[in-house]
Amino acid sequence: MQTYIxxxxxxxxxxxxxxxxxxxxxxxxxxxxxxxxxMVGFYxxxxxxxxxxxxxxxxxxxIMDFLMKVGMGGSVRTxxxxxxxxxxxxxxVKKL
Numbered sequence: 393m394q395t396y397i398x399x400x401x402x403x404x405x406x407x408x409x410x411x412x413x414x415x416x417x418x419x420x421x422x423x424x425x426x427x428x429x430x431m432v433g434f435y436x437x438x439x440x441x442x443x444x445x446x447x448x449x450x451x452x453x454x455i456m457d458f459l460m461k462v463g464m465g466g467s468v469r470t471x472x473x474x475x476x477x478x479x480x481x482x483x484x485v486k487k488l
Contacts, residue, residue: 393429393448395475396455400443406467416467420445423461427454443468446475 406413421431429449437444449455452474459470476484 393450394452394455395432395477396447396449397473397475398443398445398447398459399441399471399473400445400468401440401470402442402468403466406442409467413467416465420458420462424449424458427458429454429458441471 402410417434421434424431424447427449429447432446432448434443434445436442447455447458449458455472459472462468462470
């Protein structure tokens with residue numbers, strides 16, 4: 393599984409329907425699971441972004457499918473970071 397950090401900002405629509413946020417988050421967890429992934433963590437944060445989520449997905453295509461589905465919902469805009477753990481970094485560094 394590959395790890396992804398997703399930074400999300402609420403849209404105007406997302407703010408107006410804030411009471412539905414817990415259900416939207418749970419739906420996202422179910423959607424990624426159906427795609428073979430996992431929601432590792434989800435946080436509401438203060439600052440430039442409104443949410444930070446950590447997901448695992450089998451590949452880039454699966455997370456892109458998921459993100460397009462989330463984006464079509466209109467509640468958030470996302471920035472996604474591919475995260476590499478210590479073991480993955482060690483393998484990359486060995487090639488230097």
